[in-house]
Amino acid sequence: MVDVTPADAVPPAEVAEMELYHPHSWWTKYVFSQDAKVIAIQYSATATAIGLVALVLSWMMRLQLGFPGTFDFITPEAYYQFITMHGMIMVIYLLTALFLGGFGNYLIPLMVGARDMVFPYVNMLSYWIYLLAVLVLVSSFFAPGGPTGAGWTLYPPQAIMTGTPGGQDWGIILMLVSLILFIIGFTMGGLNYVVTVLQARTRGMTLMRLPLTVWGIFTATVMALLAFPALFVACVMMLFDRALGTSFFMPAIVEMGEQLQHGGGSPILFQHLFWFFGHPEVYIVALPAFGIVSDLISTHARKNIFGYRMMVWAIVGIGALSFVVWAHHMYVSGMHPYFGFFFATTTLIIAVPTAIKVYNWVLTLWRGDIHLTVPMLFALAFIVTFVNGGLTGLFLGNVVVDVPLSDTMFVVAHFHMVMGVAPILVIFGAIYHWYPKVTGRMLNEAMGQFHFWVTFLGAYLIFFPMHYLGLMGVPRRYNELTDMTMMTESAHDLNSFISIMAFLVGFAQIVFLFNLIWSIRHGREAGGNPWRATTLEWQTPETPPAHGNFGKELPIVYRWAYDYSVPGAKEDFIPQNVPGSFGSSREPA
Amino acid sequence: MSVILVFLLVIAGFAGWWLSHQRLMAKPWLEQGAIGDIIGLEGSALPTAKIGLGVFLAVVGCLFALFTSAYFMRMALSDWQALPLPRVLWFNTGVLVLSSVALQCASVAARRGQIDTVRLGLVTAGLTALGFLIGQLVAWRELTADGYLLTANPANSFFYLITGMHGLHILGGLVGLSRTTAGAWNGTPPERLRLSVELCAMYWHFLLFVWLAIFALLAGWAATFIEICRQLLT
Numbered sequence: 126m127v128d129v130t131p132a133d134a135v136p137p138a139e140v141a142e143m144e145l146y147h148p149h150s151w152w153t154k155y156v157f158s159q160d161a162k163v164i165a166i167q168y169s170a171t172a173t174a175i176g177l178v179a180l181v182l183s184w185m186m187r188l189q190l191g192f193p194g195t196f197d198f199i200t201p202e203a204y205y206q207f208i209t210m211h212g213m214i215m216v217i218y219l220l221t222a223l224f225l226g227g228f229g230n231y232l233i234p235l236m237v238g239a240r241d242m243v244f245p246y247v248n249m250l251s252y253w254i255y256l257l258a259v260l261v262l263v264s265s266f267f268a269p270g271g272p273t274g275a276g277w278t279l280y281p282p283q284a285i286m287t288g289t290p291g292g293q294d295w296g297i298i299l300m301l302v303s304l305i306l307f308i309i310g311f312t313m314g315g316l317n318y319v320v321t322v323l324q325a326r327t328r329g330m331t332l333m334r335l336p337l338t339v340w341g342i343f344t345a346t347v348m349a350l351l352a353f354p355a356l357f358v359a360c361v362m363m364l365f366d367r368a369l370g371t372s373f374f375m376p377a378i379v380e381m382g383e384q385l386q387h388g389g390g391s392p393i394l395f396q397h398l399f400w401f402f403g404h405p406e407v408y409i410v411a412l413p414a415f416g417i418v419s420d421l422i423s424t425h426a427r428k429n430i431f432g433y434r435m436m437v438w439a440i441v442g443i444g445a446l447s448f449v450v451w452a453h454h455m456y457v458s459g460m461h462p463y464f465g466f467f468f469a470t471t472t473l474i475i476a477v478p479t480a481i482k483v484y485n486w487v488l489t490l491w492r493g494d495i496h497l498t499v500p501m502l503f504a505l506a507f508i509v510t511f512v513n514g515g516l517t518g519l520f521l522g523n524v525v526v527d528v529p530l531s532d533t534m535f536v537v538a539h540f541h542m543v544m545g546v547a548p549i550l551v552i553f554g555a556i557y558h559w560y561p562k563v564t565g566r567m568l569n570e571a572m573g574q575f576h577f578w579v580t581f582l583g584a585y586l587i588f589f590p591m592h593y594l595g596l597m598g599v600p601r602r603y604n605e606l607t608d609m610t611m612m613t614e615s616a617h618d619l620n621s622f623i624s625i626m627a628f629l630v631g632f633a634q635i636v637f638l639f640n641l642i643w644s645i646r647h648g649r650e651a652g653g654n655p656w657r658a659t660t661l662e663w664q665t666p667e668t669p670p671a672h673g674n675f676g677k678e679l680p681i682v683y684r685w686a687y688d689y690s691v692p693g694a695k696e697d698f699i700p701q702n703v704p705g706s707f708g709s710s711r712e713p714a
Numbered sequence: 715m716s717v718i719l720v721f722l723l724v725i726a727g728f729a730g731w732w733l734s735h736q737r738l739m740a741k742p743w744l745e746q747g748a749i750g751d752i753i754g755l756e757g758s759a760l761p762t763a764k765i766g767l768g769v770f771l772a773v774v775g776c777l778f779a780l781f782t783s784a785y786f787m788r789m790a791l792s793d794w795q796a797l798p799l800p801r802v803l804w805f806n807t808g809v810l811v812l813s814s815v816a817l818q819c820a821s822v823a824a825r826r827g828q829i830d831t832v833r834l835g836l837v838t839a840g841l842t843a844l845g846f847l848i849g850q851l852v853a854w855r856e857l858t859a860d861g862y863l864l865t866a867n868p869a870n871s872f873f874y875l876i877t878g879m880h881g882l883h884i885l886g887g888l889v890g891l892s893r894t895t896a897g898a899w900n901g902t903p904p905e906r907l908r909l910s911v912e913l914c915a916m917y918w919h920f921l922l923f924v925w926l927a928i929f930a931l932l933a934g935w936a937a938t939f940i941e942i943c944r945q946l947l948t
Contacts, residue, residue, distance in 0.1 A: 243762050312773055316766055324762045329747075332733075335738040347729075350769070351722060354777040358784060362875070369864060371871040373788060389793030389868065394784060397715055401780075429743060437738065448722055684740035706746050 141341075145673050146245055149646025157253075159245035160672050161230045164252050166563070168226035171252075172219050174260050175364070179214035182207045191624025193605040201227065202290040204604035205274030210266075212277030217307060218259055220548055224413040225311070225349065226255060228555060229318045230340045231563070235662035236339050238680050238702075240673045242317040246282075254310030261303040263598055269296025276602070278403070281374040281395050284357065285367040287381060297367060301360045308353045308360075313352055318346040327661075329682035333437065334701070336660045336686040337430065340437055341416020344444045345409045352405035352448070355426045359398035366390070393458055400451040407544050408447040411511075412440055414551035418504045420686070421554055422486055424658045425501035426493030427697050429687035432485040439478035439675070444476045456527045463523040472522035476515070483512060494697075499573035503554030506581045508546050513628025514543025517592065532602070538588045546584045553580070555638070560641075565668045566648030572640040576633055583630035589617045657698050660686050664700050717786065721779035725772060767913055771920045774883065778924050781876050782931055789937065795867050799933050800856045806849035807929060813842035814922045817915040824908040829898065832911060836895040841917065843891070844886055848910050855892050876928055880921070887917050 134531070148154035158164060163500075185207045189199040199207075230248070232408070234241055242248045265272040274290030275283060275297060286292045322335070322343045362373040374395040375387030397521035423430040430436060452460065452468040469574050495501065517539040521527045530536060553576070560568050595601075598611045609617055654663040666676040688699040788794070820835025854874065862870045894910045902910070930936045 151781070188755060244766060257764060308716050312770075316769055316773075320762060320766045321767055331740070332736040333738065333741075333787050350773050351725065351776050354773060355718075355780050357777060358780040361879075362784065363873060365871065372793075373784070373870055373871060378770045386865070389791055391788060398780065398784060401718070404761050433742060434738070435742075441733070445726060449719075467900065687743070704747070 137699075145238065145240055147672070157249060159249045160239070161218050161234050161242045161245070162563075162670065164228035164248055165227050167252050168222055168230060168255065171226060171259055172223040173258055175263070176223075177634075179211045179219060180634065182211040182214075184213065184628060184631055186628040187323055189620040197212065199604075201604050202274060203271075205276070206272050206290050208602070209274050209276055209279075210262075210272050211302075212241055214262070215545065216277065216410070217304070218262065219266055220410045220544075220552075221311070221349070221406070222255060223552060224410060224548070225342065225690055226252065226314055227348055228338075228413060228417070228559075229346065230683065231559070232317055232338055232662060233321050233342060234325070235562075235665070235670060236336050236660055237322060237325060238661050238675065238682060239325035239677065240679070242669070243321045243325050244317050247313045248317045250424075251310045251314035254306055258303045258306035258310060261299055261306060263368035264297050264352075265291070265299035265303075268295035268299060270296055273297040273300045275300075278396075278399060280377055280399075281364070281366065281392050282362060282376060282387075285363065285375070285380075298364065301364045304360045305357060305364075308357045310535070311353060312350060315346045315350045317688065318342060319350065320484045328684060331646035332684055333434070334685045336416075337419040337433070337436055338413070338416040338660075340440050340689075341412040341414070341419075344440050345412040348405045348412070348444050349409045352402045352578075354402075355398050356402035357394055357518055359402070363395065378663055381658060382400055387687070393455075396455050396458060396548065397451070400446075400454045401456060403657060404451040405447045408443055410544055410548050412444065413439065414507065414548045417551050417555045418486065418507050419482075419489075420660070421500050421504040421551075421558055422489050423687050423689060424558075425498055425504070425657050426490050426495045427689045428489055428493035430485065431491075432481075433486040433685065433687065435481055436485055439481045442476055443475060443480040446471065446478070450475060453522055453527070456524050457531045462524075468524055469524050473519065476519060476522075477513060483508065483515075498557075499568070499570065499577055500554040500558035500656075502577045503550050503557065507554065507579070509548045510542055510550060510584070511547040514539060514547055516542075518543060530595060532600050533595035534591045534599045536593060536602050537601050538591035541588050543592075546588065550581070550584075553577070556658065558642075559662075560644070561651030561668075562662055562665075562671055564648070565647075565651055566647050567646050567651045567655060568639050568644045568648060572636050574638045579633035579636075580630055583633065586626040587630065594693050596632075623646075654700075657696070659684075659698050659700050661701055664702055715783050715787070717720070717783040718776070718779045721775060722804050725776075727728060761908060761909055767916055771917070774920070775924070777879075778876075778928065781878075781879065782927075782936075785872050785931060786937070791868075793867070794869055796934055797857065797862045797867070797869050797873060800853040802849055802853050802856065803929065805923065806853065809842050809849060810846045810922050810925055812938060813839045813846065814915075814918045816842060817911070817918045821908075821911050821915040824904075824911045829904075832907070833895075833898050835936075836898055836911070836914075839914070839917055840888065840891050840895060843888055843918075847881055847884060851911065875934055876932070880925060880928060883921055883924075887914070887921060890914060890917070908934070916922065919938070 128385050146159045148160075150156065153159075155163060158167075186204065187707075188196055189204050230242070233239075268291075270291050270394035271294070272291055273279070273284065273296035275285075279297070279300070283289050284292060285297055289297075293299050320341060326335075361371065362371075365371045366375050370386055370395060371388040372387040374392055375385070375390040376392065378385050419430050419436060450471045452464065452470060453472045454463055456468075490505075517535070519541055521530060521536065557568055559575055560566075594612070594616065597613065597616060599606065606620075611620075649666065653665065653668045656663070661680055662670070663680070664680060665671075665674060681704075682701045683704045684699060684701055686701055688694075690697045691699055756864075816835045816838035820832045820839065823829075823835060825829035857870070857873070862873075864871055864874050891914050894907070894914055896911065897907055910947075927936075930939075
């Protein structure tokens, strides 16, 4: 045990001050800004905007599924285009960009006590390339033939053939180019997030004193840097197949009675590359959510996080394990049984560190002073939802169960619960939590409560029935069920019910957006630290933090991030930059 | 996918080694005070830019490891016909080695503050790297002239794809190198010049290493090597 005496006589900071870029005009201050906080807001706004497009696309799908044959403009082709773009936008352009580009940029420098990211210019470039990727993606809606309808997994050979919307038009090409751009842009940002955590931590901020939010984002970024190249390789090779006529993935194939010039390629090769990226992607989205939720729960239950070390190890462990489970997405591709056995085993093993995290969250709540604020409600809802989605994951991780369920709505319900609803709940919680720091004002509480309850209950009303439909054998990817004999009579109306719930939840988000804008001017003044939290971002001299974050001197860190309700201390929280020893009676946790 | 898994294992080993020096067993809830002073857990003493480049090179390495994995998986299918490697590739390899050596000399000279040698080294490296790229284009021309077209066979497709991807990375490096070279004439402070020369050298050595690996792969030696390993193991 290292119990360092109160460090009142610490020599001045030895962490080298970084040279800050100082903007000279409105343009370089707000548009081509190199300040991570501005870049974070740019990332978040862009991701939210494109996410709204994806939300509307999901409405279109639900219109068709709930009321088939009613809407003429939703042709089968259009339905597949909606599905594809909805999935791709939500997973990559919304969730990945918002968690890493948005929260990563805002929180990493502030939480580790840095003035800014270590390579601000590259950071700025990262956002603009991301924006370009989004614009290329959007442009495919206006291209001849429309966007690609290959499904978000873009499996060849169908993705680049005539029958698939956009397959022989511009759709698939724009999609691939957009993904390649996104990966280039992300790599630039990712380098910043990783190296900032490695190199720019303020004095006293050891790795084991980092808030779990930073651990989550840091590990997710490392994973993303190693996983996105697989998608990059897959995209480049598919682009070659489509545009130049090579046969990396394309087998010999007859299309409309005509032998194509391709031959010999392996669609399975694409699936390996895609899922080598695709599975870590699940955790690239989940790990930042894990981290953020840990901090929300600890702050709003006024209690230190239970098992901090175990939480860190679990994050690192999940990150490493997630690279050896990818083939569980391919059980139905006809793989060798032992291969499937191996991947089923690794998949079930990953449940161990994940379960440790869930236990630790629950034990943090145990006998805590729980404040049911809006961020806390979202955090609690996340735990429940994540456990739900995780449990169905245990079903699908087993080969024998996965094979019959693989092409049903059960899978749709599973992955929406675990990587759709759960991370989005954390994003909402995090926005309610950090909005006061970003704007200096609180979000409206009443609107927040309304938004929470409609979103939370509504999401369950949408996705719980889908599990049931899936178990009855309702297939996914079908735009219309002409034969409903596999369903019990009482379930025939379920699809319309799900659709109506989807519209309700979607409309509730308008209240949230209104709240975001309304509160900038009319919200209650927040002050510097409205949640009475310990981490460094709440200790800045100004709110919102000015360029350079911490005024004249960087803070010095004397303690971990979770000193809540310390016995003997005057207040129920001790910020990380407050020196001195309190509560000698503290027992080791 | 075994190549990429081995690559990631190396990265994981490195990450694990680094993490093991970060006191992951610490009990932060019992520790107060500015302990960073005592135990020295601040960021590494290496310049931040070098660590940034190191992380980037790991990503680039990952990219080429994935291409290699895809190459081996595609190679196992029946329509694969290896293509004869143009002789000019040997010459190109020599030129790229020269380029790397020149940058190493420049980096040593920068440490000693011999600005003339630095300039000479930078220019030589730039010209030889350009020479390498031209040599690669010559190799492409030879292959297409002999009828080994991009779409004729997956082996050809991979050859153009992987050499092209490597060439693009050299091209990107040349942008950085030309900025450094311009700085060597325009009076960049010696400390900054030294750092940027060292960064260029690091990038160049890495791309040389990648080229040697790809060369072995495209020539078929890598496959033979793996075959021998497999036989030894079984």
